[in-house]
Amino acid sequence: xxxxxxxxxxxxxxxxxxxxxxxxxxxxxxxxxxxxxxxxxxxxxxxxxxxxxxxxxxxxxxxxxxxxxxxxxxxxxxxxxxxxxxxxxxxxxxxxxxxxxxxxxxxxxxxxxxxxxxxxxxxxxxxxxxxxxxxxxxxxxxxxxxxxxxxxxxxxxxx
Amino acid sequence: xxxxxxxxxxxxxxxxxxxxxxxxxxxxxxxxxxxxxxxxxxxxxxxxxxxxxxxxxxxxxxxxxxxxxxxxxxxxxxxxxxxxxxxxxxxxxxxxxxxxxxxxxxxxxxxxxxxxxxxxxxxxxxxxxxxxxxxxxxxxxxxxxxxxxxxxxxxxxxx
Amino acid sequence: xxxxxxxxxxxxxxxxxxxxxxxxxxxxxxxxxxxxxxxxxxxxxxxxxxxxxxxxxxxxxxxxxxxxxxxxxxxxxxxxxxxxxxxxxxxxxxxxxxxxxxxxxxxxxxxxxxxxxxxxxxxxxxxxxxxxxxxxxxxxxxxxxxxxxxxxxxxxxxx
Amino acid sequence: xxxxxxxxxxxxxxxxxxxxxxxxxxxxxxxxxxxxxxxxxxxxxxxxxxxxxxxxxxxxxxxxxxxxxxxxxxxxxxxxxxxxxxxxxxxxxxxxxxxxxxxxxxxxxxxxxxxxxxxxxxxxxxxxxxxxxxxxxxxxxxxxxxxxxxxxxxxxxxx
Amino acid sequence: xxxxxxxxxxxxxxxxxxxxxxxxxxxxxxxxxxxxxxxxxxxxxxxxxxxxxxxxxxxxxxxxxxxxxxxxxxxxxxxxxxxxxxxxxxxxxxxxxxxxxxxxxxxxxxxxxxxxxxxxxxxxxxxxxxxxxxxxxxxxxxxxxxxxxxxxxxxxxxx
Amino acid sequence: xxxxxxxxxxxxxxxxxxxxxxxxxxxxxxxxxxxxxxxxxxxxxxxxxxxxxxxxxxxxxxxxxxxxxxxxxxxxxxxxxxxxxxxxxxxxxxxxxxxxxxxxxxxxxxxxxxxxxxxxxxxxxxxxxxxxxxxxxxxxxxxxxxxxxxxxxxxxxxx
Numbered sequence: 026x027x028x029x030x031x032x033x034x035x036x037x038x039x040x041x042x043x044x045x046x047x048x049x050x051x052x053x054x055x056x057x058x059x060x061x062x063x064x065x066x067x068x069x070x071x072x073x074x075x076x077x078x079x080x081x082x083x084x085x086x087x088x089x090x091x092x093x094x095x096x097x098x099x100x101x102x103x104x105x106x107x108x109x110x111x112x113x114x115x116x117x118x119x120x121x122x123x124x125x126x127x128x129x130x131x132x133x134x135x136x137x138x139x140x141x142x143x144x145x146x147x148x149x150x151x152x153x154x155x156x157x158x159x160x161x162x163x164x165x166x167x168x169x170x171x172x173x174x175x176x177x178x179x180x181x182x183x184x
Numbered sequence: 185x186x187x188x189x190x191x192x193x194x195x196x197x198x199x200x201x202x203x204x205x206x207x208x209x210x211x212x213x214x215x216x217x218x219x220x221x222x223x224x225x226x227x228x229x230x231x232x233x234x235x236x237x238x239x240x241x242x243x244x245x246x247x248x249x250x251x252x253x254x255x256x257x258x259x260x261x262x263x264x265x266x267x268x269x270x271x272x273x274x275x276x277x278x279x280x281x282x283x284x285x286x287x288x289x290x291x292x293x294x295x296x297x298x299x300x301x302x303x304x305x306x307x308x309x310x311x312x313x314x315x316x317x318x319x320x321x322x323x324x325x326x327x328x329x330x331x332x333x334x335x336x337x338x339x340x341x342x343x
Numbered sequence: 344x345x346x347x348x349x350x351x352x353x354x355x356x357x358x359x360x361x362x363x364x365x366x367x368x369x370x371x372x373x374x375x376x377x378x379x380x381x382x383x384x385x386x387x388x389x390x391x392x393x394x395x396x397x398x399x400x401x402x403x404x405x406x407x408x409x410x411x412x413x414x415x416x417x418x419x420x421x422x423x424x425x426x427x428x429x430x431x432x433x434x435x436x437x438x439x440x441x442x443x444x445x446x447x448x449x450x451x452x453x454x455x456x457x458x459x460x461x462x463x464x465x466x467x468x469x470x471x472x473x474x475x476x477x478x479x480x481x482x483x484x485x486x487x488x489x490x491x492x493x494x495x496x497x498x499x500x501x502x
Numbered sequence: 503x504x505x506x507x508x509x510x511x512x513x514x515x516x517x518x519x520x521x522x523x524x525x526x527x528x529x530x531x532x533x534x535x536x537x538x539x540x541x542x543x544x545x546x547x548x549x550x551x552x553x554x555x556x557x558x559x560x561x562x563x564x565x566x567x568x569x570x571x572x573x574x575x576x577x578x579x580x581x582x583x584x585x586x587x588x589x590x591x592x593x594x595x596x597x598x599x600x601x602x603x604x605x606x607x608x609x610x611x612x613x614x615x616x617x618x619x620x621x622x623x624x625x626x627x628x629x630x631x632x633x634x635x636x637x638x639x640x641x642x643x644x645x646x647x648x649x650x651x652x653x654x655x656x657x658x659x660x661x
Numbered sequence: 662x663x664x665x666x667x668x669x670x671x672x673x674x675x676x677x678x679x680x681x682x683x684x685x686x687x688x689x690x691x692x693x694x695x696x697x698x699x700x701x702x703x704x705x706x707x708x709x710x711x712x713x714x715x716x717x718x719x720x721x722x723x724x725x726x727x728x729x730x731x732x733x734x735x736x737x738x739x740x741x742x743x744x745x746x747x748x749x750x751x752x753x754x755x756x757x758x759x760x761x762x763x764x765x766x767x768x769x770x771x772x773x774x775x776x777x778x779x780x781x782x783x784x785x786x787x788x789x790x791x792x793x794x795x796x797x798x799x800x801x802x803x804x805x806x807x808x809x810x811x812x813x814x815x816x817x818x819x820x
Numbered sequence: 821x822x823x824x825x826x827x828x829x830x831x832x833x834x835x836x837x838x839x840x841x842x843x844x845x846x847x848x849x850x851x852x853x854x855x856x857x858x859x860x861x862x863x864x865x866x867x868x869x870x871x872x873x874x875x876x877x878x879x880x881x882x883x884x885x886x887x888x889x890x891x892x893x894x895x896x897x898x899x900x901x902x903x904x905x906x907x908x909x910x911x912x913x914x915x916x917x918x919x920x921x922x923x924x925x926x927x928x929x930x931x932x933x934x935x936x937x938x939x940x941x942x943x944x945x946x947x948x949x950x951x952x953x954x955x956x957x958x959x960x961x962x963x964x965x966x967x968x969x970x971x972x973x974x975x976x977x978x979x
Binding site for chain 2: 031100153157162163166
């Protein structure tokens with residue numbers, strides 16, 4: 026007797042019915058870190074003062090991916106995000122870039138998968154743009170920071 | 185004067201020219217871990233003996249995402265993967281699922297972004313299917329394990 | 344003077360206006376059969392007792408395709424499915440697999456095209472996975488079984 | 503011990519390696535029939551003398567879907583179709599429309615799934631455009647007619 | 662201090678929040694012209710009397726693109742168009758084809774980007790189909806003709 | 821007797837066969853202009869000195885669209901672009917932004933549709949980001965500047 030919402034009693038995958046859920050404002054924030062070597066950090070730092078295209082391209086990729094979540098994650102419901110934002114912060118002393126994403130919806134399902142997808146694809150794009158300098162980067166700590174709305178109300182992840 | 189291959193001298197993003205690169209067999213393996221609580225581990229363990237749909241759905245999502253990489257990562261080249269594989273292993277004693285992806289191509293560009301994308305979307309799908317039981321999961325350690333082919337030959341990441 | 348809803352008086356295709364239609368719960372079920380030879384049946388039967396990946400992959404493909412219907416069928420409206428389910432049943436004595444799909448929506452348009460698309464892509468995926476054993480399979484009897492909601496109320500197809 | 507090419511020894515789905523297969527010209531033709539009532543037949547017949555948009559829209563949808571096959575069928579390889587064609591023929595005396603699709607590729611994999619997808623989505627689009635007149639249509643007899651190229655040479659389906 | 666709605670105070674791109682905007686009926690019409698030489702005009706004119714596939718295919722492409730706008734334009738919101746229409750008119754005496762698109766939505770955001778995208782992709786498809794005869798075509802005058810709904814009410818572009 | 825390559829003798833659309841064409845390096849450059857009022861020009865000018873996100877986001881959208889051309893234009897062949905670049909230049913004294921795109925391929929088909937699509941979607945994205953300040957912008961002069969490779973050799977458009 027499964028307690029996973031996406032798996033029925035026979036263990037088969039399904040897209041759960043949300044027709045009877047109440048519509049409300051849903052928000053979610055997610056976070057990820059990309060760890061890189063000193064060379065990559067230095068180059069981002071240099072570029073950041075001028076055009077910022079590395080962060081800019083990564084941000085756009087993350088925003089577009091958030092809108093594409095239901096095409097990537099098989100059992101996610103299609104939904105109409107009302108806002109998506111992605112921030113990147115260079116934390117040079119910790120050899121990493123911190124990524125935070127935010128998604129908002131007035132609807133029937135939570136948007137944490139959309140926030141996670143935004144943070145994930147932002148990280149992958151940053152990786153793609155820096156891999157010539159450091160092919161050994163690691164993406165760490167991808168998680169939901171906070172969820173607002175729906176039956177569970179306000180959920181805050183452990184820090 | 186940038187050394188990032190995707191950024192030109194003005195700091196603008198571009199898709200680098202691969203027309204003159206030699207075609208060869210390229211392979212890449214990537215890895216990720218999804219950490220979850222004991223309840224989620226127990227339910228996966230139970231389900232795994234029967235239908236395995238949680239791992240099965242996650243694997244399919246990862247394979248499809250690998251084929252979609254150039255639509256997700258703005259400066260990735262479109263390419264014709266000749267093989268994609270994704271393995272999931274429950275490591276209950278470490279409270280995690282280990283994901284390993286493998287991509288292969290006969291072509292002009294490396295396939296590490298495809299392998300990373302496969303591992304990433306497999307992880308996200310696993311998160312989606314287990315989040316009702318544990319909303320505080322973390323995706324950690326997404327990195328390239330190994331790359332074969334191209335100018336750099338055989339590259340192995342640090343363990 | 345055309346009576347096809349998608350074709351205007353000049354015979355030109357258009358996407359009909361649904362803005363003034365009432366929003367209600369819509370449901371649809373569709374069905375298809377994949378006929379195959381005894382070798383393919385036997386292999387599915389064998390596999391079915393263990394991992395069920397053939398049915399699992401086909402089901403996931405059908406669910407994802409349902410969400411993608413408005414990108415495949417030119418004049419279908421985009422919509423937000425609240426539930427999609429796909430069942431596969433091996434009917435060995437009739438040399439076939441039966442596929443039944445179900446879609447649900449709270450909205451302004453029927454969802455029978457989504458149910459048909461789910462059943463169709465599930466069938467095609469099953470074909471793809473079994474074609475090495477039987478390249479002569481046939482997909483038969485793809486039709487709408489039942490429609491609920493909207494102006495026509497409850498429609499049941501002839502059996 | 504599986505003989506399905508897409509399933510490995512553990513019963514897990516995978517995208518089979520085609521890197522070592524020889525590149526050759528591959529062709530495939532597929533067929534489907536859409537059965538409809540006399541009203542729908544009459545309206546298509548009338549329209550067909552003038553604008554032909556019902557057939558035209560269905561043909562375009564089928565061609566576009568063929569190019570999208572690897573995004574719809576999870577374990578299909580991405581490939582570069584060199585030609586796609588779709589024909590529709592009204593067979594009024596048999597209450598049906600016959601659809602024939604043709605795909606061609608110079609590459610390493612067969613293109614029967616692309617031909618089947620083209621015929622399938624052409625059929626679904628025809629259904630969508632005629633369903634206001636006949637919601638009880640049936641799509642029958644979707645199969646591969648002929649395959650040319652690759653290890654198996656020339657394969658012709660039973661009639 | 663930016664006044665561009667899609668750019669925040671730091672100059673970073675974001676998808677603006679529409680959750681608090683009122684839902685209303687939105688409409689937009691857009692226009693474009695494809696200029697071509699006499700040979701191309703003559704061939705369209707000839708074909709137009711018969712099958713009209715050049716205009717038909719272009720219209721379908723434009724309609725499908727309108728539904729795909731939020732995947733093409735990074736900061737556009739996903740939305741559920743209730744109607745899309747595209748008209749093409751051969752204006753032989755001016756050596757051009759005029760394209761007019763129309764989009765409608767009951768929702769929170771304007772649909773002028775969707776109308777522009779429909780007109781743009783219709784133009785590009787027409788270009789693709791005629792380029793063997795005239796590779797020097799020009800697409801001119803792509804603009805919004807009229808917008809209805811939302812805070813600005815009824816906006817009409819200068820003629 | 822049609823001379824349009826995409827239309828057969830019956831006037832039906834088809835995707836022409838390129839299997840027998842020789843593979844060679846193909847290049848194409850396209851151009852477009854976005855005309856806007858003084859307020860929009862001033863704001864871009866201001867922003868351009870700092871973050872450049874308006875140009876950056878538009879460029880990324882154009883590059884991604886080039887890779888997506890065969891999904892947008894029904895009869896375009898799928899292909900593997902080896903390079904895509906997009907440049908934007910503010911020409912304040914002419915009240916416009918000039919967009920130039922460049923695509924390159926080693927393959928069997930020209931890439932002018934890809935270059936046109938890149939320039940077109942870059943223009944549309946620029947429109948989207950500036951429309952709050954000037955809803956009356958016009959996109960003008962979208963054309964192919966130059967084509968290299970294939971049977972026609974080096975083609976240069978009239979200036």
